[in-house]
Amino acid sequence: MTNTVPDNPVTQLSLQVNGREVALEVEPRITLLEVLRERLDLTGAKPACGQGECGACTVLLDGRPVNACHLLAVQVDGRPVVTIEGLRERPEFQALKEALVALDGGQCGYCTPGFVVAAYAVLRDHPAADEVALRWALVGHICRCNAYENIIAGIREAGRRIG
Amino acid sequence: MTDSLDIVGQSVTRLELEDKVLGVTRYTADLKRPGMLYAKILRSPHPHARIVAIDTSAAEKAPGVHAVLTHHDVSSFAIEGDLLVLDARLRFVGDEVAAVAAESPAAAADALELIRVEYEPLPPVFDCGAALAPGAPELHPGGNLVDGRRLVVERGDTEGAFPTAFRVFEGVFHTAAHGPVGMETRSALAEWDDDRLTVHKTSRSLHAHDRKILSNALGIPLEHVRVICTSMGGGFGNKDEGRLGPLAAFLARKAGRPVRLEYSRMEEFIAGRNRQAMVSRLKIGVAEDGAPVAIEMRSEMNAGAHVASGRNVTRRIGQGALYLYACPNARFEGASVYTNHPAGGSFRGLGAPAGHFALEVLMDQVAAGMGLDPLEYRLRFHVGPEGQPGRRTTPPGEAIPDEPVEGGVPFSSHGLRECLLSGAERIGWRERRQPNGSATGPSRRGLGVAMGIYKGGVGREAQAEIHVDRRGRVEVRVGVVDVGQGSSTILAQIAAEALQLPLDFITMVMADTAHTPPGHITAGSSTTFSSGHAVKQAADTVRNRLRERAAATLGVSDVSLSGGVFTAQGREGAALTFHQLCAALPEPVIEQVTLTPGSTDRVINSFSAHFAEVEVEMDTGRIRILRYVAAQDAGRIVNPRLAEGQVTGAVLQFLGIALREELLMDPTSGVTLNPSFLEHKNTAIVDFPPVEVLFASQPEPLAPFGAKGLGEPPVVPVYAAVANAVANATGVWLHEAPFTPKRVLQAIAQQGADRP
Numbered sequence: 054m055t056n057t058v059p060d061n062p063v064t065q066l067s068l069q070v071n072g073r074e075v076a077l078e079v080e081p082r083i084t085l086l087e088v089l090r091e092r093l094d095l096t097g098a099k100p101a102c103g104q105g106e107c108g109a110c111t112v113l114l115d116g117r118p119v120n121a122c123h124l125l126a127v128q129v130d131g132r133p134v135v136t137i138e139g140l141r142e143r144p145e146f147q148a149l150k151e152a153l154v155a156l157d158g159g160q161c162g163y164c165t166p167g168f169v170v171a172a173y174a175v176l177r178d179h180p181a182a183d184e185v186a187l188r189w190a191l192v193g194h195i196c197r198c199n200a201y202e203n204i205i206a207g208i209r210e211a212g213r214r215i216g
Numbered sequence: 217m218t219d220s221l222d223i224v225g226q227s228v229t230r231l232e233l234e235d236k237v238l239g240v241t242r243y244t245a246d247l248k249r250p251g252m253l254y255a256k257i258l259r260s261p262h263p264h265a266r267i268v269a270i271d272t273s274a275a276e277k278a279p280g281v282h283a284v285l286t287h288h289d290v291s292s293f294a295i296e297g298d299l300l301v302l303d304a305r306l307r308f309v310g311d312e313v314a315a316v317a318a319e320s321p322a323a324a325a326d327a328l329e330l331i332r333v334e335y336e337p338l339p340p341v342f343d344c345g346a347a348l349a350p351g352a353p354e355l356h357p358g359g360n361l362v363d364g365r366r367l368v369v370e371r372g373d374t375e376g377a378f379p380t381a382f383r384v385f386e387g388v389f390h391t392a393a394h395g396p397v398g399m400e401t402r403s404a405l406a407e408w409d410d411d412r413l414t415v416h417k418t419s420r421s422l423h424a425h426d427r428k429i430l431s432n433a434l435g436i437p438l439e440h441v442r443v444i445c446t447s448m449g450g451g452f453g454n455k456d457e458g459r460l461g462p463l464a465a466f467l468a469r470k471a472g473r474p475v476r477l478e479y480s481r482m483e484e485f486i487a488g489r490n491r492q493a494m495v496s497r498l499k500i501g502v503a504e505d506g507a508p509v510a511i512e513m514r515s516e517m518n519a520g521a522h523v524a525s526g527r528n529v530t531r532r533i534g535q536g537a538l539y540l541y542a543c544p545n546a547r548f549e550g551a552s553v554y555t556n557h558p559a560g561g562s563f564r565g566l567g568a569p570a571g572h573f574a575l576e577v578l579m580d581q582v583a584a585g586m587g588l589d590p591l592e593y594r595l596r597f598h599v600g601p602e603g604q605p606g607r608r609t610t611p612p613g614e615a616i617p618d619e620p621v622e623g624g625v626p627f628s629s630h631g632l633r634e635c636l637l638s639g640a641e642r643i644g645w646r647e648r649r650q651p652n653g654s655a656t657g658p659s660r661r662g663l664g665v666a667m668g669i670y671k672g673g674v675g676r677e678a679q680a681e682i683h684v685d686r687r688g689r690v691e692v693r694v695g696v697v698d699v700g701q702g703s704s705t706i707l708a709q710i711a712a713e714a715l716q717l718p719l720d721f722i723t724m725v726m727a728d729t730a731h732t733p734p735g736h737i738t739a740g741s742s743t744t745f746s747s748g749h750a751v752k753q754a755a756d757t758v759r760n761r762l763r764e765r766a767a768a769t770l771g772v773s774d775v776s777l778s779g780g781v782f783t784a785q786g787r788e789g790a791a792l793t794f795h796q797l798c799a800a801l802p803e804p805v806i807e808q809v810t811l812t813p814g815s816t817d818r819v820i821n822s823f824s825a826h827f828a829e830v831e832v833e834m835d836t837g838r839i840r841i842l843r844y845v846a847a848q849d850a851g852r853i854v855n856p857r858l859a860e861g862q863v864t865g866a867v868l869q870f871l872g873i874a875l876r877e878e879l880l881m882d883p884t885s886g887v888t889l890n891p892s893f894l895e896h897k898n899t900a901i902v903d904f905p906p907v908e909v910l911f912a913s914q915p916e917p918l919a920p921f922g923a924k925g926l927g928e929p930p931v932v933p934v935y936a937a938v939a940n941a942v943a944n945a946t947g948v949w950l951h952e953a954p955f956t957p958k959r960v961l962q963a964i965a966q967q968g969a970d971r972p
Contacts, residue, residue, distance in 0.1 A: 161700020
């Protein structure tokens with residue numbers, strides 16, 4: 054989708070967010086993250102680096118974790134997007150939530166939803182992933198509190214409960 | 217002190233963590249208001265310049281733009297003494313020139329391009345020596361030496377003592393500037409209701425700083441300003457500083473609509489407040505048995521364009537040299553210097569990690585020079601429970617400073633030796649450590665030790681309020697901000713323990729000037745000690761009042777309280793639940809406490825002893841951390857899981873800082889070269905092994921339930937523990953941090969370690 058008309062730089066989009074159809078008009082330069090946060094008030098995905106380097110804005114696109122700050126909204130027209138707000142309703146999400154809370158898998162919490170969305174996808178695809186595989190699956194996520202050990206412990210515990 | 221504790225000492229769940237995991241926690245930039253505008257900032261392309269003329273007419277007419285702000289539109293109030301809300305004088309590349317509020321972030325960014333500025337470039341100065349030289353461009357009135365003088369603190373007579381020393385060791389140590397890198401960038405949302413202002417803002421000091429700054433800058437009474445920061449995405453000693461709040465408030469007033477301002481990551485790196493570059497020249501004189509007889513440290517900090525909290529940063533470089541080893545003569549001289557670097561500020565540990573890097577590496581050189589094992593050296597000569605030799609200088613009856621210089625004052629609690637012994641045993645020091653430089657081959661392993669001393673009981677004025685209403689709701693109100701470290705959980709545990717109520721009876725209300733008593737800044741690892749004291753005292757009073765009321769209701773002289781039930785003493789079966797008692801209250805029970813904790817005859821400090829095991833690749837200069845043991849003396853541990861997380865996080869954060877984090881600036885243009893996560897790499901999830909955390913066992917007698925500060929102490933020895941392990945592995949001393957492969961290779965080349 055492109056729109057090169059300079060005096061009318063707006064594109065019609067149809068997004069599928071958390072199972073809901075959303076029709077929007079956006080400028081082509083607007084990111085998926087801005088649409089989610091500023092237009093749809095889905096603020097679980099966080100802005101932190103703006104260049105796909107920290108994972109705080111992770112959402113699922115076509116079921117796979119992506120950096121929402123690094124995608125234009127026009128790139129996801131018609132494709133299913135799931136945010137932390139959509140995930141948290143799912144029954145299979147509960148083990149992950151409980152294990153992370155019990156094992157203190159987060160401190161300030163700002164990077165946490167991004168970690169959680171990515172961890173959900175990893176456990177869904179590889180419930181028996183070992184610690185090394187989990188760490189490399191999450192290597193694109195930065196936690197400046199460095200709560201990494203407890204995050205990994207929580208995800209491993211959730212994997213055991215799901216597995 | 218209470219003998220048996222029910223809630224303090226338990227690893228209860230972090231209070232807000234479920235909301236954080238679910239993504240429902242709202243941080244400042246998650247907030248919206250009807251009609252809210254988005255702000256963007258125009259930044260200086262010059263390291264030093266004067267705005268000759270600024271034309272905002274085109275920007276003002278741009279689509280969606282509601283307000284443009286320049287230095288002509290703001291008051292002349294100086295935010296931190298040396299910082300105007302906007303200034304015609306620009307002092308670093310990235311300095312704030314103007315701001316725009318528009319209906320979308322994109323519209324605001326577009327409008328910035330339409331602002332026409334005529335700059336008069338001025339000569340820049342980037343390093344401390346050049347900035348202090350005669351004829352250097354003056355960045356602030358009064359010159360480039362902050363406050364016009366060097367800070368000097370001393371005990372005894374170093375000048376007289378050095379000539380008596382058996383040997384004198386000297387070294388120069390550098391640490392680089394780096395970014396603080398809270399994951400949440402600085403943000404503020406300002407909204408006006410008539411002449412009343414509400415600002416949601418990233419902050420660690422709503423009451424003590426932001427509210428006063430906003431009141432003064434905007435020219436409105438303090439009572440008309442409300443500041444809120446109920447969730448913060450990482451503080452690490454940062455985020456209360458700067459122009460953010462006033463800019464959002466001025467824009468909102470001019471536009472007549474709420475305005476949200478949110479820094480990009482690049483802005484955060486450049487125009488946030490960074491850890492400053494520091495250099496320390498250290499000299500240690502020892503007696504024939506190795507005992508330090510004189511220690512002198514002279515340090516310079518490159519403050520950048522504004523000093524912010526840099527004065528305290530510089531002072532803290534020297535505290536280790538002044539106080540970690542028993543020594544009759546010690547002197548610290550520190551200078552903070554204005555330059556055209558981006559402004560520095562405060563970051564976890566302030567100057568202490570840099571100061572301990574110098575001290576603890578040179579002490580290893582002393583031990584090596586005197587033929588002593590570095591652990592044995594420390595066990596013999598670290599400052600003991602009796603404190604420093606010499607005489608007290610604080611007048612009788614006055615509080616002992618938390619960064620003392622004087623001798624003759626004992627520590628209130630002192631777990632340093634226990635930390636050294638337990639850490640050494642854990643890492644296997646006595647069995648496994650070989651002499652420095654004895655390893656051979658392409659990859660060489662070594663062990664290093666370093667200690668740390670830090671404020672453990674900062675006596676800040678603290679307030680707490682407890683409200684118990686007829687529904688049985690127990691609100692603990694404190695003005696401090698939980699910056700992500702978990703203070704709400706710790707203060708709730710202290711309140712529940714003192715009230716003798718279950719933890720889930722407690723509701724914490726924090727960090728909102730409209731609903732909390734004044735709170736101190738979240739700094740100096742002071743919250744558990746200072747606010748904890750106030751919470752405990754308020755809770756003790758409330759508990760006693762409720763028990764008296766319960767006893768009167770039950771017609772007995774005394775009751776016990778457990779699990780939310782008052783049980784009559786001496787009358788079988790008579791009991792009253794907490795909620796039954798509350799329902800019969802004639803009015804809510806309210807207790808407010810204001811106090812300044814501390815001691816008039818003891819030093820309250822926290823201690824660290826860290827042990828690192830590293831492997832150094834001699835061909836590449838790469839350092840791998842194989843093991844890391846962190847032994848901490850923080851008194852009684854209120855919540856072991858949170859405390860271990862705090863220590864682990866601190867060490868992992870600083871291993872990244874020690875090995876690679878560095879903000880690079882082009883030395884001619886003043887442009888910051890790596891303001892992004894791509895090029896300023898901090899610790900990732902695959903970088904380091906788990907940290908082995910040990911705690912000393914002695915509670916602090918003067919602290920609430922015995923708990924001393926823990927937020928910063930575990931960062932203090934990290935540089936030195938790693939550098940000393942590298943020296944043990946290679947025989948090469950590192951004097952410049954971060955220890956990048958390039959610097960390690962340079963040190964190997966210069967100091968001539970045997971190549972494989």
